[in-house]
Amino acid sequence: MSQAPAAPVAHPPLPLPQALAYMGASVVLALSQGLGQGFVSANIPQTAGDLGITTTQASWLMAAYMIPRASLPLLLIKIRTQYGLRRFAEVGIIAYVVVAFASVWISDFRSAVVVQTLSGAAAAPLSTLAFMYMLEPLSPQWKMRLGLPAAMAVMMAGPTLARVVSPALIGDGGLTWVHLTALGMAMVSLMLVFRLxxxxxxxxxxxxxxxxxxxxxxxxxxxxLTIGFVMGPIHYWSDAPWIGVLLAVSVAALAMAVAVELNRAAPLLDIRWLASPAMLHLTATLFLFRLILSEQSAGAPRMFQMLGVAPAQMTGLFAIIVGASLLGGLACVAWIRPDRVPVLHLAALLLIALGAFMDAHSTVDTRPEQMIVSQALIGFAGMLFLPPAMMAGLVSALARGPQYLLSFVIVFISTQSLGGVLGSGLFTTLINHRQAAHYATLTEQLAATDAPTAQAITGRMAALASQIPDAATRRLQAVGQIAQDASAQATVMAYNDAYLLTAGIALAAAAALILHMLRDRLALRMTPPTEPDTTP
Structure with missing residues (x-):
């Protein structure tokens, strides 16, 4: 039987120059991990073109990267505890550099899947290292107040920052410079880990x-679950029976894992604690928030892509989102306290509801500049929510003993990694369903015998007269353009539905939180005051 993990060692804070060096190393490590993930998700079409495959096949690369990112942290804390921090850091960063070097030589689909799987596995320790390097030089009272929000702000900004720099790196040279940038960041990280x-x-x-x-x-x-929710919307679920089989196997495997853990004297996960009302509430909160944040990761970028907006035209929007996330981190540093967690969560939910409601008024003429304010609000709200939630979970876990830390970390990572994948999959599924419904309605209204439709066809034919002499061909082209416009309109209407649903969910969650806060306040008032002990 293994021993329970020892209580964390309280090292004294480092001098300011040394502390800044460690915090700078944390920023580099977090950006290395975040950019690596963002380069995969942001460049699926470019990867498909570079490898000569379809975008459906290229989506497997995202699944391959996310699978080890979601599951490998299960063992990392125990590996770190048993073999030591320094060995953990050095082996982890060397593996990351090796995989980054291998990614430069990707030449076909199979090698790309293998390398992306290894990349996800090698990147898993980097988020842990980024946290440890940010917390390492700080005194205990500043670890939660400064270290936690700062580390999370940089880590959350990484994938979005990848969308800012990718267009400049890709240019006309394919993905070579993207891979070289990831390799360069990995080598700098290697130097910092060995130097500090x-x-x-x-x-x-x-x-x-x-x-x-x-x-x-x-x-x-x-x-x-990762493969199912990445590939499900692409194959539209029921059209691919293997997805249903895969999800059933996943549920069965997780059920077996729960059965094994419940019957162990020293389990990997404390299922009974995780099933307690407080932890179920925290898990549901983290998962729900990750779902509604899919509005930003799977909403606006894909809508603009469907409308034909080039990635280079969206860099300004994503730069603003990165800035708003960092400002949210600074706000957390100033405001975060254990007793302010509900208020910060309420503010985050209201900001998300406002931003999503603003996005719900999009049209086919909407461009990134019109979404700067709404997306900045959502980016800012993300950082108002996650650090306080993680702080509350860490405090709850450490109050019960260091051995509960692993259980909470797994809850947090699974809700964020899996929650992001599930949220994106559900969001995309909703978009596909609503787009089909809106397109069917619009095409019913576009009967060729309808006077406005006939007038539109005539106008399009007149505009094409100088390019296409044949009248029949000209008419087909005009009808095709109108159908294309209807498809674009249906797509925007579908995204508006999803944005509005996101706003509704955020408002409902905010209302539930307000009721919970009122209940807690009422219970506090009804609790009789404790009589002071006057015994001599």
Whole structure:
């Protein structure tokens, strides 16, 4: 039987110059991980063209990257505890550099899938290292107040920043400069990890043989969910029976993992604690928030892509989102307190509802400049929500003992990694369904015998007269243009529906939070005051 993890060692804070160096290393590590993930998700069409494959095949690269990112952290904390921080950091960063170097030589689809899977596995320790390097030089009271929001702000900004720099890196040369940039960031990270070693903590033998069985089952479950929700909207679920089989296998694997963990004396996950009302509430909160944040990751960028807006035209919008996220992190540094968590969450939900409601008035003529304010509000709100939620979870876990830290970290990572994938999949599925419904309605209204439609066809034919002499061909071209316009209009209407639904969910969550806060305040007032002890 393994020993329980020891309590964290309280190292004294480092001098200011050294502290700034460690915090700078944290920023580089977080950006390396965030840019690596963002380069995959932001450049799916470009990757497809570079490898000579379809965008559907290229979507497998995103699934391959996310599978180890979601499941590998299960073992990383135990590996770190058993083998030491320094060895963990050095082996992790060397693996990341090796994989980044291999990505430069990707030449076909199979090698790309293998390398992206290895990239996701190698990137998994980087988020942990970014946190540790940000917290390492700080005193205990500043670890939560400054270190946690700062690390999360940079990590959340990384994938969006990738959309800012990708168009300039791609240019006319394919993805070569993208891969070289990732390799350069990895090599700088390697230098920083070896130049600025983390201070050691006591080693403990915590890994048990049954941990690998639990990890295998949970990994299979997470992998199936990731693949299902990445590929499901593309194949539209019911058109691909294998997706249903895969999801069923995933649920069965997770159920088996729960059964194994419930019958262990020293489980990898404390299922009973995770199933407590407080932890279920926190898990649901994190998951719900990740779902509604899909409005930003799977909403505006894809809508503009469908409207023919080039990636280079969206860089200004994404730069503003990055800036708003960093400002949200600074706001958290100023305002974050354990007793202010509900207020910060309420403010975040209201800002998201406002931003999504503003986006719900989009038209086919909407361009990135018109969404700057709304998307900045959502980016700012993201940083008002996640650090306080993580702080509340960490405080709750550490109050019960260091051995509960692993269970909370897995909840947080799974809700963020899996929640992002599931949220994007559900958001895209809703868009596909509503787009089909709106397009069917619009095409019914565009009967050729209808006077406005006939007038529109005549006008288009007149505009094409100088280019296409044949009248029949000209008419087909005009009808095709009108159908294309109807498709674009249906797409925007579908996104507006999704934005409005997001705003409604955020408002409903805010209303539930207000009721919860009122209940807590009422319970506090009804609690009789404690009599002071006057015994001599």
């Amino acid at each position: 070693p983390l201070r050691p903590v006591p080693h403990m033998k915590v890994i048990q043989p049954l941990d690998f069985l639990s990890f295998l089952l949970i990994g299979v479950g997470f992998a199936g």
